[in-house]
Amino acid sequence: MRLAGLGYALALLLTLASWPAEGASPPTDRCAACHLETGDERLAGPAREFAGDIHAAKGLGCIACHGGDARESGLEAMDPAKGYIGKPKRQQILQVCGRCHSDAQFMKRYNPSLRVDQVTEYASSVHGRRLKELGDSKVATCASCHPAHSIRPPSDPKSSVHPLRVADTCGRCHADAKYMAGYKIPTDQLQKYKSSVHSQAMTVKGDLSAPTCNDCHGNHGAVPPGISWVGNVCGQCHTVMAELFKKSVHAKVFVEMGNPGCATCHENHAIKPASDEMLGLGDKAVCAACHGADDKGGKAATEMRARIDALRTAHDKAQAILLKAEHSGMEVSQASFDLNAASGALVKARTAVHAFSVDAVAKEAEPGLAVSGKAFARGVRALEELAFRRKGLVVSVVIILALIVGLVLKIRQVDRRQEGRDG
C-alpha cells in the first residue's frame, strides 16, 4: 500500500513538473489524433468532448491533467516516467486541478477575477472533510460538478454550473436515493427546490440572481447552514427581514429551541411565496405550530394579522372603486397615485411582521389605512359626480327631444295654416 501511495505521489510530482508553460501551443494534437482513431468510445469520447472545454480554448491540452509527452506518438507518450498518470484517482483530482487553480499568479494570466481559494474552500466542505478524514470515495470532487473534458465557465448556458443547471448538477447525486443511501440525509431537496419560489423566480421569471443550491450552501465549501446562521444566509438577499428578525425575541429563542431561523416558518428547500395566511392562528398559519390563542405570542400574531388584513381590505376597496370610476371615464389619477403609498405601506407592514411586534406592524399599517380611506372617499365622490352627470345628460336629452318634437309640430301647424289660406 505504501509503495502504491509512493507511486501515485511520484507520478503526480512528475505530472506537475512537466506542466506546460503559459502560452505554449496546445499539445493535444497527438493525444487526440490517436484517441479519436481507436474507435473505442471510452477513449475517443473525452478527446472529442475536450474540443469544447474552456481549457482547450485557453490553449491547455491533455497533458495538463494527465501528464505524459504529447510530442510522442504511441505508447511512449504515456510513459509514467514522463509524468503520465492516466485517469487521475479521486484523491488526486483536487491536486491536479489545484495545481493551477490555487496559483494566483498563474490564474491571473487567464482570468484575473477568478478566485483561487477553491481547494481551501473544498477542504472546509462536507465533501472535502469526508474525502480527507474518511477516505469516502463517493463524495463530490472537482470533476463531479465540472465534468472533465467538457468544463465550461458558469456564464455559459451549457455549463453544468450555470445558475439554471446548478440544481440538477447537485441533484445528480443528492436526488439519487440509491447513491445517497449510506448518508442518512433526505434526497427530496431537488424536488422541493423546484417547487420553491426561488426556483420559480429563476426558471419562470428568468431572474438568474435568484438563489440556487450554491447560494445558500456555498459551492466549493458546500455545507448545510448551521442553526444559528440560517438568518445570515437568507439575509444576504432578504436584508430588512433578517435585521428585524435578528433584533426580535425569536432570534434567541429559536437557537435555544434548535429551530433553524427563517427556515422554521418558511422551510428550507420548498420555500413558498409568503402569504398573509402564514400569520396568525388559522389553518395555514405557521405561528400556530408553537403558539395558542391564549398565550402572548398567539394574541400578538392574531393582532398583527388583523392589522394587515384591515389595511389590505381598505386598500383593495379603494383600488376597486377608483378603477370603477376610472373605467367610467372619471379623472381619478391623483387619487390612484396617492393610493400607491398604501400599497407600499402594506408591503412594509408585511415586512415588519419579522419584528414580531404589534407596534412595529401598526406603525407601518396606520398611514396606509389613512391613505386608503381618503382614496376611497375620493372614489365615492367621483362616482357620485358621474351619477349626477348622467342624470343631467338624460334631462338634457329629454329637453332636446321635446324641443325637436315641438318644432316639428309647430312647422306642421304653420304648414296647415298656410294651406288653409291658400285653399
Add this chain to the structure above:
Amino acid sequence: MADEAVDREATRRRFINWFLGTSAGAFLLSVLYPVGRYLIPPAVGESTAGTVTLAIKPDDVKPNTGQIFKFGSRPGILVRTAQGELKAFSAVCTHLSCTVQYRSDISHIWCACHNGHYDLNGKNIEGPPPRPLDAYVANARGNQIVVSKGA
C-alpha cells in the same frame, strides 16, 4: 306638356322629401351618437399619454437630489446627478411595486421596503429587485421639465 310639368313637380317633391328625411336622420345620429358614447364606458381606463410636463423648474432640482412626480396614476422619479444630468425613471420598484426614493448619501435610487438599490441608470445593483427600473426621457425645455416614456 301638362303631364310633363306634373312629373317634374313630383320628382322635385320626392327629392326635397328625400333631402329633408336624410337631413333629419343625420341630425338624430349627430345627437344620439355622442350621447351613446358618453353612456358606454371606455374600454381603456388608464390614460395612454406618453408625456408629462412637470410642475418643477429645472433650476429647482439641485445636483445629487431626486424627487417623485406623478406620471398618469403611477409615480416617477426625477434625479439630477452630481454631474448635473437630469434623469427620470418609473418610481415603481420592480420587486413588490413600492415607491422608490433617491438617497443623496449614496447617490442611489433606493427602495425602503426591502432595501433594493438601483444605480443612476436605473439598474438593479443590490437587494431583491429582479430587473431595472423603466427608464423615461427627461428634457429641460426652457423653464419646464418634460418627461416622456420613449425617446
